[in-house]
Amino acid sequence: MPRTHAMPLRRTALAAGALLAALSLTACDGSTGSGSSDSSAKAKADQPLKLGQPSPETQEVQRYNKTGKFTITPQKVVMGKPADLDELNDKKYKGYTLAWAYVNAKLADGDTPFKGPMIATNVGMQMEGGQQGTRLILLMGGLSSRPADCHDEDTEATWKKGDDHTLCVPFVVPEGRKVAYVLYSKGFSAEPLKWAVE
Structure with missing residues (x-):
């Protein structure tokens, strides 16, 4: 992957979580009561969303x-x-191309008014096979190939409750490789949210 000015997403291992879940179920002496319900709920929560679906909880x-x-x-x-x-x-x-991710963010709650949220730093992209796209940060100017409706994030804008804006984030990706997911990082200790690209 080419080196770009990028902020890669932090990734955590799923294996540890799966092991802990298995140990928890074993400790229930085979009971399929609340433990089974909790597992089903977690499995559902881990399913990728579809583009256009809002995050199930605010970030x-x-x-x-x-x-x-x-x-x-x-x-x-x-x-x-x-x-x-x-x-x-x-x-x-050489051998790479661009993929532009359009992401809407809406200020639903919290401290308002809120100045300059930096949403793009948490946005990621994953290709088929698991490879991550690399966020492209242009320090000066832009690219002439930028789509007309693709707008940079305004990191100094003041948002009021209920305001929403759509930002466009460019990623460098391998040519000919399908984009599988748009990601949103939830920090160091949690797997990112995933939206499937169909």
Whole structure:
């Protein structure tokens, strides 16, 4: 994968969680009462959402000593062309292309008004086979190939409760590889939310 100015998502192992769940069920002496219900609920919660579905719970974002609670809704992924990266004039992008993730965020609760939430830093992309896309951060200017409806995140805007904005995040991905999921990181200790790209 080419090195870009990116903020990769933190990943945690599922194996430890699965082992703990198995131990918990064993400790119930084979009972299939509440333990079975809890397992079913967790399994359902771990199922990927579909693009256009809001996050099942609000996600906390902290900045300027305030905490906002946001509903996150990835809407679509727009694939670019390999030539889109040519203007960066860097051979490391050979064999790669761009994928643009459109994500809506709505300030549902928390400390309001809220200034400058940085939502894009938590957005990720996963390809078929599990490989992560790399978020592309352009330090100066933009790309001429950027879709007309693709807007950068305004990190200094002031949001009121109920405000929502759609941001567009570019990722460098392997050419010819299908994007499987848009991700939203929930921090160090939890698996990211997943939205399946069909």
